[in-house]
Amino acid sequence: MATEPLSRARIIAAAIDLIEREGADAVSMRRIAAELGFGVMSLYNHVPNKDALLNGVAETVLSEIEFTDDPDAHWTDRVRMQARAFRQIAHGHPRSTMLVVSRQLRSTAGLLPVERALATLRSAGFDGVHAVRVLRMFIAFIVGSLLREVGVTPTFAPDHRHTVEEVDATLFPEVSALSSLLRSCDHEAEYEFGVELLIQAIAVHPQRREGTR
Amino acid sequence: MATEPLSRARIIAAAIDLIEREGADAVSMRRIAAELGFGVMSLYNHVPNKDALLNGVAETVLSEIEFTDDPDAHWTDRVRMQARAFRQIAHGHPRSTMLVVSRQLRSTAGLLPVERALATLRSAGFDGVHAVRVLRMFIAFIVGSLLREVGVTPTFAPDHRHTVEEVDATLFPEVSALSSLLRSCDHEAEYEFGVELLIQAIAVHPQRREGTR
DNA sequence: GGGGGTTACGTACACCGTACGTCTCTTGGA
DNA sequence: TCCAAGAGACGTACGGTGTACGTAACCCCC
Numbered sequence: 357m358a359t360e361p362l363s364r365a366r367i368i369a370a371a372i373d374l375i376e377r378e379g380a381d382a383v384s385m386r387r388i389a390a391e392l393g394f395g396v397m398s399l400y401n402h403v404p405n406k407d408a409l410l411n412g413v414a415e416t417v418l419s420e421i422e423f424t425d426d427p428d429a430h431w432t433d434r435v436r437m438q439a440r441a442f443r444q445i446a447h448g449h450p451r452s453t454m455l456v457v458s459r460q461l462r463s464t465a466g467l468l469p470v471e472r473a474l475a476t477l478r479s480a481g482f483d484g485v486h487a488v489r490v491l492r493m494f495i496a497f498i499v500g501s502l503l504r505e506v507g508v509t510p511t512f513a514p515d516h517r518h519t520v521e522e523v524d525a526t527l528f529p530e531v532s533a534l535s536s537l538l539r540s541c542d543h544e545a546e547y548e549f550g551v552e553l554l555i556q557a558i559a560v561h562p563q564r565r566e567g568t569r
Numbered sequence: 570m571a572t573e574p575l576s577r578a579r580i581i582a583a584a585i586d587l588i589e590r591e592g593a594d595a596v597s598m599r600r601i602a603a604e605l606g607f608g609v610m611s612l613y614n615h616v617p618n619k620d621a622l623l624n625g626v627a628e629t630v631l632s633e634i635e636f637t638d639d640p641d642a643h644w645t646d647r648v649r650m651q652a653r654a655f656r657q658i659a660h661g662h663p664r665s666t667m668l669v670v671s672r673q674l675r676s677t678a679g680l681l682p683v684e685r686a687l688a689t690l691r692s693a694g695f696d697g698v699h700a701v702r703v704l705r706m707f708i709a710f711i712v713g714s715l716l717r718e719v720g721v722t723p724t725f726a727p728d729h730r731h732t733v734e735e736v737d738a739t740l741f742p743e744v745s746a747l748s749s750l751l752r753s754c755d756h757e758a759e760y761e762f763g764v765e766l767l768i769q770a771i772a773v774h775p776q777r778r779e780g781t782r
Numbered sequence: 783g784g785g786g787g788t789t790a791c792g793t794a795c796a797c798c799g800t801a802c803g804t805c806t807c808t809t810g811g812a
Numbered sequence: 813t814c815c816a817a818g819a820g821a822c823g824t825a826c827g828g829t830g831t832a833c834g835t836a837a838c839c840c841c842c
Contacts (some may be wrong), residue, residue, distance in 0.1 A: 362789080384829060395791040397831080402789095406830065457716070458667070460723035467741055470751075474743035487743075488750045492724075493763045496713030497706070499722055503670070504705070509712055510673035511705075528680055530687035530700075537701045538683075550706045557770035575820080597798060608822040610800080615820090619799065 362394055364402045368412045375413070375452050383410075414456045417449045419465035425472060431480035432555050435494075438473055439551045442498050446505045446543075453506040457499050481564045490558050497554060501547050511541040575607055577615045581625045588626070588665050596623075627669045630662045632678035638685060644693035645768050648707075651686055652764045655711050659718045659756075666719040670712050694777045703771050710767060714760050724754040 360366065370391050374383055385406055389396045403409045421444045425434060446453050460466070470491070477487035503509040525532040558564065573579065583604050587596055598619055602609045616622045634657045637650060658666050673679070683704070690700035716722040738745040771777065 385831080386829075397792075397833095398790045400831075454671070458721045460720075464740070466723070467736070467744055471741045471744045474747060478743060484747045484750055488747055489759065489762050492717070492754070492759055493710070493766060495722070496717060496763065497710050498713065499716060500709030500712035500714075503712060504709060508671045509708070510679070523680070527677070528684045530691060531680055531684050534687060534697045534701060537697055541705070546702065546705055549702050550709060553706060553767075553770050553774070557766050561766070598800080599798075610802095610823080611821045613800075 362392065362398055362402055364412065366392065367399055367403055367409065368416050371409060371413050372416065372449065372452060375455070376449060379451055380455065385409075410455055411459055411461070413452060414459045415461050415463050415465045417445060417452050417456050418461060418469075420448065421445060421469075423469070423472060425476075431476055432559060434476045435473075435480070435555055436551060438469070438476065439494060439498065439554075440547075442469075442502065443505070443544075443547060446502045450506045453502050454508050457502060480558075482558075483563070486561070486563045490561075494554060497550055501543075501550060504541070505543040505547075511538070575605065575611055575615055577625065579605065580612055580616055580622065581629050584622060584626050585629065585662065585665055588668070589662060592664055593668065598622075623668055624672055624674070626665060627672045628674055628676050628678045630658060630665050630669050631674060631682075633661065634658060634682075636682070636685060638689075644689055645772060647689045648686075648693075648768055649764060651682070651689065652707060652711065652767075653760075655682075655715065656718070656757075656760060659715045663719045666715050667721055670715060693771075695771075696776070699774070699776045703774075707767060710763055714756075714763060717754070718756040718760075724751070 367388060370388050371383060374388060374391060385399055386396050388409075389399055399409075403412070421441050423441050424437060426437075427434075429437075445456055449456075473491050473494070474487050477490055478484075482490060500509065504511060523532045523535060531538065580601060583601050584596055587601060587604060598612055599609050601622075602612055612622075616625070634654050636654050638647060639650075640647075642650075658669055662669075686704050686707070687700050690703055691697075695703060713722065717724060736745045736748060744751065
């Protein structure tokens, strides 16, 4: 049956697949090798170690997100589009999201979105200092939102998966009163709310000089 | 020398200490036991398993942060204070921050800040829906900021620790031009910038009805 | 034809979490 | 006072982990 030869790309693909099917804890070198039908140590011909493999996973997932940038659009729309693009990670690879977020990527995959964002912010009228500031603000928001969406960070539902388990209303009156709101979380709506709030906030920011379109 | 008897609290304290000294990867049941001068299996008399221990670590770190809430202050100041309080985590227990952020805590330690925040936002004039929205927005920002501060998420410095390793200026003109800004990150200033931006944004938010002080 | 590089793979080692059984010590009740 | 019962400390053992190392098969170029 002439199995495809091993390669870095195939190993990373198998790892991503495994993570999405069974979670990051299921990943082990032995497991991936078995999945591909090879011996464990064969992996090390293509990947220096497990850590590097996971970096490869993060990089691959990140590079898969598709940005559609229209240089002629208003800068607010460009920011909107770029911010939304990141949510593809949570959608396409929910259980790998943690990996993407928690590994600093030095490759072009990691730098490309930064370059694009900075260009957009500069064109919106921010000087270097504030373009970087605003970018970091957005990234913090995006990282936090993605982690909530994929469930590593809580939505702050008083119960979390099984029984309803009422909260003590005298100890936590607000939490208790709003428990039905806290229990559900429309990630799309929350994200849009946040993005719009941020865009509106920076649009009126005094450090932005108007005009450059 | 009459060593103190084992206890859940002592085990958790040892775990936190170990994490801060050598990082989360260094934590193992054997290692903690050795650190305390006991056999491995003795730990299991006080803690059901490693996962529960790590939850205990997260809970302990979280519960250590000190909120100073002045109910008479303007709501913007109360929000400011509460938001700032979380940065104590990154300062006091940088290498445990990831743990705190990535484990949903159902205990009072996790619910207390939520209760306080919701009360403040309600008093600022938000209805339930928008109080929860705004709270989630802040939490996303805080989580993302803390992860950047403790270094799990990149600051987007083109080099990351050793050599300067210049970025290709034709491929990434903005990144390259702003590389000195990207290289350094004043976490305090970034955080304050974000908090102020958010406060200013929600202060003018149309869903907030003015007046309740 | 032979040598050198690449790849697959088996074995081995140190370490991991934890189930289980045992031994010791403390404590409450008769 | 004595004994039963519980709790805590701990040794051993099992199945898992990442990976260093050695070996054997293959391909390509001289």
